[in-house]
Amino acid sequence: MGRPPCCDKVGVKKGPWTPEEDIILVSYIQEHGPGNWRAVPSNTGLLRCSKSCRLRWTNYLRPGIKRGNFTDHEEKMIIHLQALLGNRWAAIASYLPQRTDNDIKNYWNTHLKKKLKKLQTGTEGHESRDDGLSSSASQSISRGQWERRLQTDIHLAKQALCEALSPEKPNILPDQLNPTSNIGFMNFAKSASQSSSTTTTYASSTENIAKLLKGWVRNSPKSASSNSAVTQQSFNNNNNFADGGGTESTSSDETPSTKADNKDNNNNCMELPEAFESLFGLESFDSSNSELSQSMSPDESCSFFEDHCLHDCKQEPTTAQMSLLEKWLFEDQQVKDYNLISDLKLDENTHNIF
DNA sequence: AACTCCCCCAACCGCGGTCTC
DNA sequence: TGAGACCGCGGTTGGGGGAGT
Numbered sequence: 147m148g149r150p151p152c153c154d155k156v157g158v159k160k161g162p163w164t165p166e167e168d169i170i171l172v173s174y175i176q177e178h179g180p181g182n183w184r185a186v187p188s189n190t191g192l193l194r195c196s197k198s199c200r201l202r203w204t205n206y207l208r209p210g211i212k213r214g215n216f217t218d219h220e221e222k223m224i225i226h227l228q229a230l231l232g233n234r235w236a237a238i239a240s241y242l243p244q245r246t247d248n249d250i251k252n253y254w255n256t257h258l259k260k261k262l263k264k265l266q267t268g269t270e271g272h273e274s275r276d277d278g279l280s281s282s283a284s285q286s287i288s289r290g291q292w293e294r295r296l297q298t299d300i301h302l303a304k305q306a307l308c309e310a311l312s313p314e315k316p317n318i319l320p321d322q323l324n325p326t327s328n329i330g331f332m333n334f335a336k337s338a339s340q341s342s343s344t345t346t347t348y349a350s351s352t353e354n355i356a357k358l359l360k361g362w363v364r365n366s367p368k369s370a371s372s373n374s375a376v377t378q379q380s381f382n383n384n385n386n387f388a389d390g391g392g393t394e395s396t397s398s399d400e401t402p403s404t405k406a407d408n409k410d411n412n413n414n415c416m417e418l419p420e421a422f423e424s425l426f427g428l429e430s431f432d433s434s435n436s437e438l439s440q441s442m443s444p445d446e447s448c449s450f451f452e453d454h455c456l457h458d459c460k461q462e463p464t465t466a467q468m469s470l471l472e473k474w475l476f477e478d479q480q481v482k483d484y485n486l487i488s489d490l491k492l493d494e495n496t497h498n499i500f
Numbered sequence: 501a502a503c504t505c506c507c508c509c510a511a512c513c514g515c516g517g518t519c520t521c
Numbered sequence: 522t523g524a525g526a527c528c529g530c531g532g533t534t535g536g537g538g539g540a541g542t
Contacts, residue, residue, distance in 0.1 A: 162510070162536085184527065200528075201511065236530060251531070252509050 159193040163202050167192055171199055172207055180208070205246045212244030216253055224250055225258060 163171075174190045180203055183196035192199065205211075216224070220242055227238045235247035235254075242250060 160512070182527095196527080197513090197529095198511075204529090205510075233531065247530075248510075255532095256508055 157193060158195050160198070163194075163206075167194065168202070168207055171202060175203060175207075180204075205248045210244060211246060211249075213249075216245075216257075220245065221253075221258065224254060225262065228254060228258075 170190050170192055171186070174186060178189075180200075183200040186192065186196055186199045187194055190199075194202075223241060224238060227241060231237050233251075233254075235251045239245055239247040239250050245253075
């Protein structure tokens with residue numbers, strides 16, 4: 147193991163990206179679409195490793211990233227999902243499409259961990275261990291307890307999915323959706339301007355780059371599909387919608403992930419276990435939405451959304467799924483929180499973890 | 501005003517998983 | 522089938538900037 151780092155070559159630049167580099171990268175992606183990162187440095191002349199390029203794109207330059215403060219809803223969702231999924235930031239990020247996994251991770255580490263820890267020490271009246279909430283919340287839950295909860299979650303997810311697949315279920319219009327579950331594509335158009343208030347001068351400039359991409363995604367056929375790089379982060383990466391299904395890959399650039407996405411997209415009619423897997427494993431779930439572009443205007447998003455989510459196979463309710471999932475997450479939250487607390491307390495009692 | 505401390509977040513690192521040949 | 526290449530993820534770092542003194 148221990149593959150040598152990809153960036154230890156002499157002459158590879160590290161550190162903060164400059165606007166010039168960003169423009170070069172964005173221009174290249176505009177032309178070729180994201181993916182095939184290996185080729186990016188050589189083709190662009192950027193003195194960056196492929197990884198750095200990918201990271202810069204996925205965490206910063208790609209369209210639709212919301213910056214700035216997390217809403218209460220996002221915060222609760224993160225807390226809840228973290229308790230459920232652990233530190234699987236990419237998975238968590240798939241529920242918060244405007245946020246990158248890195249953002250969520252940072253937010254957790256810098257805010258939520260402390261906040262919950264404080265809350266916990268406040269309610270429990272004695273200090274907790276110093277190993278952080280993440281570990282206390284997720285690691286302290288014994289595997290058995292976690293699995294028990296998971297069983298319950300599976301049941302709830304199945305119920306939600308059944309409801310979601312029910313034909314009687316009214317279509318959920320995008321503007322009725324919860325802002326965070328709404329994949330951000332409705333709000334995307336606003337996001338750049340909104341977020342600009344919380345970003346640095348340079349960040350603003352990159353947002354401008356992202357804004358430029360708005361038009362690009364709409365106009366460029368190539369950008370539509372390629373997406374390998376963004377697939378795993380799926381929801382986050384809604385710039386790949388243009389062909390309406392991720393069915394076309396960028397010529398020779400089709401990557402494994404692209405194929406996986408296509409496969410996922412073709413698996414819309416899921417059996418329940420798969421559906422569950424999609425809900426928790428997220429890949430399928432994500433990819434079904436990965437085409438949705440945050441680069442769309444709200445109106446475009448609505449129509450696209452309706453076109454692709456409501457008529458496409460039994461996939462109808464991508465948003466409905468999301469909505470139900472959230473419903474499941476939050477309407478049930480009190481119960482779950484109670485369970486979590488109980489579990490944590492149980493752990494505390496039985497394992498003296500705190 | 502100068503200095504120190506602390507926080508935040510962009511970026512890096514290393515590993516595991518997957519794909520290709 | 523196995524080795525190498527590539528990608529994505531999660532943990533960690535460190536520089537910039539704000540807050541406090």
